Amino acid sequence: MSEDCRMAGARLGEMAELMELKGENPFKVRAYQNAARLLESADLDLKALALEDRLTEIKGVGQGLADKIKEFLTTGNIADHEALKLEFPAGVVEMLKVPGLGAKKVKLLHDALAINNVGELEYACTENRLLTLKGFGEKSQKKILDGIALFRRHAGRSLLSHALEAALPLLEAIRRNKVVYQAELAGSLRRRRETVGDIDILVSTDEAPRVMEFVTRLADVESVIGSGETKTSIRLKSGMQVDVRAVKPIEFPFALHYFTGSKEHNVAIRSRAQAQGLKLNEYGLTRSADGTPLRCLSEADIFKVLGLDDIPPELREDTGEIEAALNHSLPKLVSADAIRGSIHNHTDWSDGIATLEEMVAAAKRIGWSYLGISDHSQAAGYANGLKPDRVVAQHALIDQVNAMRPGLRVLKGSEVDILASGEVDFDAETRGQFDYLVESVHSRFNLSVEEMTARVLKAIEDPQVMVLGHPSGRLLQARDPYPLDYERVFAACAREGVAIELNANPHRLDLDWRHIRHARDLGVKFFINADAHSAPGLDDVALYGIGLARKGWLEATDIVNTRDLQGVLAFFSERRSRAAKLRPGRA
DNA sequence: GCCGTTTTCGGCCCGACTGTTTTCAGTCG
Numbered sequence: 001m002s003e004d005c006r007m008a009g010a011r012l013g014e015m016a017e018l019m020e021l022k023g024e025n026p027f028k029v030r031a032y033q034n035a036a037r038l039l040e041s042a043d044l045d046l047k048a049l050a051l052e053d054r055l056t057e058i059k060g061v062g063q064g065l066a067d068k069i070k071e072f073l074t075t076g077n078i079a080d081h082e083a084l085k086l087e088f089p090a091g092v093v094e095m096l097k098v099p100g101l102g103a104k105k106v107k108l109l110h111d112a113l114a115i116n117n118v119g120e121l122e123y124a125c126t127e128n129r130l131l132t133l134k135g136f137g138e139k140s141q142k143k144i145l146d147g148i149a150l151f152r153r154h155a156g157r158s159l160l161s162h163a164l165e166a167a168l169p170l171l172e173a174i175r176r177n178k179v180v181y182q183a184e185l186a187g188s189l190r191r192r193r194e195t196v197g198d199i200d201i202l203v204s205t206d207e208a209p210r211v212m213e214f215v216t217r218l219a220d221v222e223s224v225i226g227s228g229e230t231k232t233s234i235r236l237k238s239g240m241q242v243d244v245r246a247v248k249p250i251e252f253p254f255a256l257h258y259f260t261g262s263k264e265h266n267v268a269i270r271s272r273a274q275a276q277g278l279k280l281n282e283y284g285l286t287r288s289a290d291g292t293p294l295r296c297l298s299e300a301d302i303f304k305v306l307g308l309d310d311i312p313p314e315l316r317e318d319t320g321e322i323e324a325a326l327n328h329s330l331p332k333l334v335s336a337d338a339i340r341g342s343i344h345n346h347t348d349w350s351d352g353i354a355t356l357e358e359m360v361a362a363a364k365r366i367g368w369s370y371l372g373i374s375d376h377s378q379a380a381g382y383a384n385g386l387k388p389d390r391v392v393a394q395h396a397l398i399d400q401v402n403a404m405r406p407g408l409r410v411l412k413g414s415e416v417d418i419l420a421s422g423e424v425d426f427d428a429e430t431r432g433q434f435d436y437l438v439e440s441v442h443s444r445f446n447l448s449v450e451e452m453t454a455r456v457l458k459a460i461e462d463p464q465v466m467v468l469g470h471p472s473g474r475l476l477q478a479r480d481p482y483p484l485d486y487e488r489v490f491a492a493c494a495r496e497g498v499a500i501e502l503n504a505n506p507h508r509l510d511l512d513w514r515h516i517r518h519a520r521d522l523g524v525k526f527f528i529n530a531d532a533h534s535a536p537g538l539d540d541v542a543l544y545g546i547g548l549a550r551k552g553w554l555e556a557t558d559i560v561n562t563r564d565l566q567g568v569l570a571f572f573s574e575r576r577s578r579a580a581k582l583r584p585g586r587a
Numbered sequence: 588g589c590c591g592t593t594t595t596c597g598g599c600c601c602g603a604c605t606g607t608t609t610t611c612a613g614t615c616g
Contacts, residue, residue, distance in 0.1 A: 027599055031588040062589050100605095102614050135613080139606060381601060382616050420603095442616065443603075 004046045008072050009039030011081060012065070017093055018084035020103035021110075034060045038353055039069075042534065047073055091117025098147040099479070100140075108133060122148050154477035157195040158240055161506030161544060164189065166240050167199045170218060174244070177214055179207040181249050186259035190313045192547035194476055194509045198241040202259050208246035215244045251283050257299050258282035264318035272322065273306055280306075314550040319517075331553045336542040338556040340564055343372025343413055344438045344469060344501060344529035345538065349394055350375035351383040352533045356397060356410075362535035364407050366542075370565045373398065374413035374438050377425035383442075386414070388430045395433065409565050411435045415469060420444045422458030424465065431464045436572050438501065438529070440469035441482065449483035456484065457492050463579035466572055467527050468493060470503040470510040478507070486515055494523035496582065497575040499560050502552070504545025505531045516552025525571070526559050 013036035020029045038060055039046075049055050050073050055066035072078050088110070095106045095118055109115045112133055115124055125145050130136045158166075167185055174183045180203055184190070187200030205211050212232045216224045225233040225241065232244045247255040258266060258281065273280040277288050285294045285302060296302045300310040308325035312333055315321040324330045346352035347359055354362070356373060363371035375394070376385035386394065391414070398410050412435045416425040424431065424439055431437060439459050447455065460468065471489065472481035493500055500519055503510045508531065511519065516526075528545040532538045549559060556562040560571050 025588080028588045030599075034589085060589070064588050100614070104613060135607065135611095137607060143605090380616085384600080445616095446604085 004073060005039050005042055005044050008046060008069050009036045009042075011072055011078055012036040012039065012068065014093075015068075015078065015081050015084060017096060017103075018081075018088055021088050021092065021096075021107050022084065023103075023107065031060065031062075031065070035065050042353070089116050091120075094118055095121060098144065098151050100143050100147045105135075108135075118148060118151060150480065154195070157197050157477070159476055159506050160189070160192060160194055160196060160509070160547070162238070163196045163199055163240065164543070166220070166236055166238055167201070167242075170199070170220070170242065171201060173218060174201060174203060174211070174215070177211065179210050180205050182252060184256055186256060187243075187261060190260050191262065191316055192314050192544075192551055194513075194548075198243055200259055201242065201244045202252070202256050203244060203246045204249045204252040205246050206248065211246045212244070247283075253296050253298050253302055254280070254284050255282045257302055260313050260316060262317050265316040265321070268318050268322050269306070272308075276306065278306070312550065314547060315553065317551075331555050333550045334546065334554050334556045334559055334562065336546045338559070338562040339368070339528060339541055339546070341368040341370035341372065341408070341561050341568070342504075342530040342532070342538060342541050343370075343411060343436065343527060343561065343568075344374050344415060344467065344503070345372060345532045346375050346415070347373060349390065350380070350385055354535045356394075356401065358535050359532070359538070360401060360406050360408070360410055362538050366538060368408055370409040370411055370568065372411040372413040372436065374415040377414050377416040379417040379419060379425040380415075380442055385417070385425075388426065391426075391430060391433060411568075413438060415440055416465075417442050418455060418459040420447075420455070422455040424459050424462045431462065434464060435569075436466040437462070437464045438467040438469040439465045441473055445473060445479075445482040447483070449485055452483050453485040453488055456489055460489075460492050460496055460498050461579070461583065463576050463583075465498055466575055467499045467501050467529070469501045469529070470505075470508050470531070471500055472510045472512060472515075474508065474510055474512070476507050476509065481510075481512075486518070490515075490519040490522045490524050493519070495578075497571075497578040499525045499527050499571070502526050502528045502545055502548050502559075503531050504528055504540040504543070504548065505537070506540060506544045509544060509548050511552075513548055513551035516549070516554065520552070520554065520558055526554065527561050528559055529561075 012032050016029050016032035016036060019032065038058065044058065046069065050070050055061055055069055056063060068078050092106060092110050095101055096103065098118060109121065113124055113129055115121050122145065124130060125141050130141045131138065167189060171183055171185060174180055182204035184202050185200065186202045188196040189199055203211050208230045212227050212229065215232045216227055216234060220236045221234045222237045223235045225235055230246045234242050236242060245255065245259065270280050273285065279286050279288050285296060285305060286292060294305055296305060303310050303325065308322065309328055309330050311321050311325050311330065321330065345359060347354060347356045360371055376383040378385045378387045395412050398412050401410050414434050415438045418439050418441045419425060420443065459465065472484065474481040500511055528541055528549055530538045530541045532540065560568060
């Protein structure tokens with residue numbers, strides 16, 4: 001049922017893009033965007049609501065949109081949407097993804113220069129054809145070329161979350177096939193990389209051709225790229241490519257290790273095997289001298305034969321995991337059941353879609369013992385940030401909820417903007433009313449590395465700041481991280497007792513796992529936070545945040561929100577006393 | 588197209604930044 005919701009939302013979103021290109025009333029476009037965003041992150045039984053004529057009870061859905069949704073539910077299409085698609089080729093819509101290009105400019109490029117896709121746009125830039133257009137100069141042409149380069153770097157890859165959502169149902173379907181003994185995800189998906197190029201599924205069976213045949217007939221398949229006896233590549237309707245490989249049961253552990261990668265990890269492992277007089281490939285592990293196969297029933301067995309501890313897939317990036325496995329110093333990686341709460345979450349008081357009570361109920365369902373509410377601060381006008389009077393009102397509500405003993409403790413927080421000056425939003429008195437602050441950069445991304453670092457370092461000094469939120473500011477496939485001297489920021493966080501956030505939103509996954517270990521080695525502690533803007537958003541901690549922490553080699557003790565409520569409050573007071581010692585006399 | 592202690596029309600967030608202009612349009616968050 002939530003699938004209907006997501007798909008209807010996606011359709012309305014596409015319609016909004018097309019209407020924007022067409023130059024429709026911007027407020028009408030926004031109405032479609034709002035409804036799309038809401039539907040895509042909500043979990044409503046649309047069919048039931050439609051049947052009872054109650055679609056208009058959804059906030060932001062009036063009679064017009066209700067009719068469109070109903071049309072989609074009954075016919076699978078929306079006539080207006082089909083008509084709009086005829087007006088603009090898909091390549092024109094794609095140009096909207098180039099940073100710096102909006103609907104107006106794309107339409108002008110399409111109308112005046114007959115540019116139909118990103119490739120033609122790039123060519124037109126190199127021919128200086130944009131310069132003839134009103135409102136375009138050399139700098140904008142250069143900016144568009146840079147934007148295309150960024151767009152290209154991400155093309156063909158998918159977010160981990162999208163890939164997992166597509167892969168898990170396929171995996172289940174394959175596992176249900178009775179000639180399949182075992183099936184697992186492999187590749188970068190199994191290693192929980194933040195983006196993946198394709199979905200790899202490995203199958204153990206004695207009847208490979210039957211499995212291959214079965215795979216080509218799965219529901220979501222758009223086309224079969226290729227299909228042989230043991231390997232089939234398909235393209236899903238979503239555009240994602242899936243490679244399914246079938247091996248014999250005895251080969252499965254070796255193939256699983258091989259196809260999980262990374263390539264770099266495999267090279268290092270194979271050379272280690274070679275040095276021991278062994279040969280490792282996707283079919284087995286044999287003695288080089290006489291070809292005698294060594295039996296392994298699991299990946300752990302393979303590592304054991306090579307004198308190594310079992311290396312979790314997330315660590316297989318050839319960044320020291322093999323040495324650690326040799327020295328028995330691999331970390332005992334954190335798991336989802338260790339998490340006791342999340343302290344960076346939004347409600348409909350700012351830009352979330354769920355009420356505070358709904359968020360609390362969802363957190364309770366997960367089994368958390370505390371939930372921090374951290375709506376945006378006043379400077380975040382675009383996100384409906386709270387002014388001091390609304391802070392007071394929200395705190396009264398939180399007191400009320402806590403007084404009703406909801407089964408967990410609601411903490412009073414705020415995601416405060418780090419202003420361009422490095423000041424933290426709100427006056428000191430208002431800041432003092434919170435249990436804690438998560439501070440984040442949301443504006444002025446184009447500072448130099450010195451300016452940005454100075455800005456963040458200054459903001460860390462506020463004694464109420466407990467967490468540095470999404471430290472790099474990156475949006476996967478959409479926005480590069482802003483320049484920041486991580487070394488100095490990590491050192492300052494360690495000294496101040498300020499934790500660094502591992503933002504579990506699948507579009508962020510920030511701090512990047514490549515930096516996490518270094519921060520930990522400098523003494524930094526972490527929060528894995530949902531940054532939820534809806535009730536289901538809280539699940540991102542378990543779905544994606546844990547994978548991020550594991551890729552960063554973290555154990556439960558590195559992560560503050562594995563502690564109970566008292567432990568988290570103790571972390572806050574420790575932070576305050578450190579700030580007081582570092583800057584005696586300041587509030 | 589949605590919404591209503593401003594309720595059936597008229598507003599819907601709005602300021603900063605950029606590149607282009609010479610007072611502004613488009614994009615972004």
